[in-house]
Amino acid sequence: MPRVVLCLTVVLLASTVALGVHGASAQRPAQPLDEPLTADLDGDGVAELVRARELSCFGPGGEVAPPCPPSADLRTLVVEVADPCAGAERVLRLSREMEYVSIADVVDADRDGQARELVFELRAGAAARAVQAKVVAFRAGADGCAAVRRTLFSYPRTDTIGRRPKGTFFSTGSIRLRDFSKRFSGLELRTFESYGRATDPGCCPSYTRTTFWRYVKARSRYEPFRTRLTRLR
Numbered sequence: 001m002p003r004v005v006l007c008l009t010v011v012l013l014a015s016t017v018a019l020g021v022h023g024a025s026a027q028r029p030a031q032p033l034d035e036p037l038t039a040d041l042d043g044d045g046v047a048e049l050v051r052a053r054e055l056s057c058f059g060p061g062g063e064v065a066p067p068c069p070p071s072a073d074l075r076t077l078v079v080e081v082a083d084p085c086a087g088a089e090r091v092l093r094l095s096r097e098m099e100y101v102s103i104a105d106v107v108d109a110d111r112d113g114q115a116r117e118l119v120f121e122l123r124a125g126a127a128a129r130a131v132q133a134k135v136v137a138f139r140a141g142a143d144g145c146a147a148v149r150r151t152l153f154s155y156p157r158t159d160t161i162g163r164r165p166k167g168t169f170f171s172t173g174s175i176r177l178r179d180f181s182k183r184f185s186g187l188e189l190r191t192f193e194s195y196g197r198a199t200d201p202g203c204c205p206s207y208t209r210t211t212f213w214r215y216v217k218a219r220s221r222y223e224p225f226r227t228r229l230t231r232l233r
């Protein structure tokens with residue numbers, strides 16, 4: 001892939017997420033989790049709520065307290081699951097503090113026939129390069145409240161980013177969960193990431209890597225089955 005294409009992609013992503021920041025019409029673009037998701041994640045017959053909880057809001061007039069008005073084009077937020085259980089609302093925080101929600105969905109990631117796993121991807125920073133993504137499975141805890149059974153995938157981590165070419169650093173990445181391969185049943189996961197060198201121009205990395213992962217039930221985790229490193233011209 002020519003570098004310029006990747007640069008354009010990054011610039012487009014950055015301008016989409018930063019739209020209101022510099023734009024005259026200060027309206028935040030729609031994002032996943034603008035409305036909470038409702039799903040019975042732990043299978044106890046009672047639905048939980050998956051939501052983005054805003055921690056801070058910044059608008060044209062400066063910082064305001066959450067809930068953020070539409071004019072607050074920069075927010076910080078965390079993803080959490082709220083379960084009405086044990087006589088009160090129990091909250092499970094699943095992410096660190098980020099700025100944008102790019103993916104949030106409830107899917108059948110572990111192929112047990114129940115769409116009860118949560119996949120999310122969050123981003124932060126002026127160019128939205130910072131990323132945190134997870135696929136999480138739940139169980140009902142002893143107190144009847146939803147608990148994390150297992151994090152099936154966490155990104156980026158040393159075991160989920162690809163091998164970097166010598167002299168490069170991890171620049172940014174993203175995940176997608178889709179039926180990418182007919183060889184395997186269910187959904188596969190794809191990571192797409194880029195690596196830069198200290199001498200690269202700020203916008204444009206030297207390499208990209210695309211890796212496909214399949215969920216292996218026996219080991220309750222995703223394992224890579226195809227990866228490709230591309231040197232950008």
Ligand SMILES: [Ca+2]
Nearest residue numbers: 040042044046
């Ligand atoms: Ca439940």
Ligand SMILES: [Ca+2]
Nearest residue numbers: 108112114116
């Ligand atoms: Ca499932």
